[in-house]
Amino acid sequence: MPAFSQKMGIEEEAVLSVLNNIRSFSFSEISILASKYKMSITQFVSSNEDKLDFRFRSTAENLNQFTADQKVTYIVASLHSLLKKYASPSLIPENWENELTKDTAFVSRLVRYSLLDDDHGRPLLDLALLIAEKLNIFIIVKDIGVDGASAYIDGFAYIIISPRFAPRMLFTLAHELGHLILQHHQSSLFIDYNGVDVFRKKHHNILEKLANDFSTNLLMPEPVFARAIIDFKKEHQIPLDHIGDIDIINASHVFGVSFEAAAMRCEQLRLLPVGSAKSYYEKLLKEFRSPENRGSEVDLIRNKIPIFPNSASVNVLKSTFIAVDKGEISSSKLAAVLGIKLEHLFEIHSRFQDELYY
Structure with a gap:
């Protein structure tokens, strides 16, 4: 809380008293907070929820x-x-x-x-x-x-x-x-x-x-997800005896999810040992800065991305x-x-x- 108070420019005691429902923020405090969070004052104190x-x-x-x-x-x-x-x-x-x-x-x-x-x-x-x-x-x-x-x-x-x-x-x-x-x-x-x-x-x-x-x-439905990994391995003549980072990167691209989500799915389906999903991810961050960079090294580019308005x-x-x-x-x-x-x-x-x- 002290670090937050210092960053916001509001006394720690004032912040704690508001969080404990002892008092409300003053107008000057609201102005500071609204500015810090890039909101209008009307937005910050809006009672539209009523x-x-x-x-x-x-x-x-x-x-x-x-x-x-x-x-x-x-x-x-x-x-x-x-x-x-x-x-x-x-x-x-x-x-x-x-x-x-x-x-x-x-x-x-x-x-x-x-x-x-x-x-x-x-x-x-x-x-x-x-x-x-x-x-x-x-x-x-x-x-x-x-x-x-x-x-x-x-x-x-x-x-x-x-x-x-x-x-x-x-x-x-x-x-x-x-x-x-x-x-x-x-x-x-x-x-x-x-x-x-x-x-x-x-x-x-x-x-x-x-x-x-x-x-x-x-x-990532179980049968479809597993089939995607097997098909990728067969297409690229990769041994089926274990799951590697490239297999997971490809699966993440196919299903439009992050490497972390695809790795955890492998772990849940017992395609990876417990705990290895996070280990893989941390290793890629250390060696390549991101799973996407690792994929680029072997020409695995995310060609399709999820669509949002x-x-x-x-x-x-x-x-x-x-x-x-x-x-x-x-x-x-x-x-x-x-x-x-x-x-x-x-x-x-x-x-x-x-x-x-x-």
Whole structure:
């Protein structure tokens, strides 16, 4: 806390008193914090969440996490009433049997079949497009200070992803989808404060482990993943007796995930000894600075990367553009909520002009 207070320019005693609900920040302190976190004062102290039927139950333990809460709540609260009016609810099952929600492999297969008309084992590099189109989940890509967050309100499902390395974003997206599909939202907001760590063996929260397991099974189904490794080895005449870093790098490229996620999948399927996934990763960082650099040395280039919207999924844009045209939200406010320049918003709007009313 002393280091944070010094960095922010606010007395440690003042920060602690706010975290302990003894007092609120003063206007000058709010101005400092808003400036440090590159937020407007209105955004930082916004009470728009009161327009929702409930306040999110925050689990923030420090000011950085509290700020992430504020950013996510601002986005969802700003969009929710508009989407309720101009969009349809998300298609998320609400009546899973309790035990079924723990069988992440089975549930992930059901989700794959609901998303894909054929070739149910193919890589899901277009997962963001699929869940917006098939499940009507509302996706926003904006830096919220953490990897990802999700919420489920009045039948409307939201996923917010921070711009990161695209394969990392894909795993985070599937992780947040897991929270939604497995019904982890009970009038609450899920924010992955510490990032989605595929190497984390022990989770303080069982729901985070289940979401990670769901993400792994959804993106890298066991039989398809194993077959991809075998086919690669046969094609390049690589012995089948062990899994090497090149095999894992290729698998990560095929399924659009990070090396870490693919290595952990190998470990889970007992293709690698326990603990070797992280060892491989650390070795590549030490010798090549990244798995991508190692792949480049043997002409393994990631030719296809996961697809994400620039700011928000089409279902978000179409509905909010109708609201802008009807004067229910200003274009400048919408641009601020989505985290894009006003000129960019107008450019996107012009592309949807003929499709807004249907």
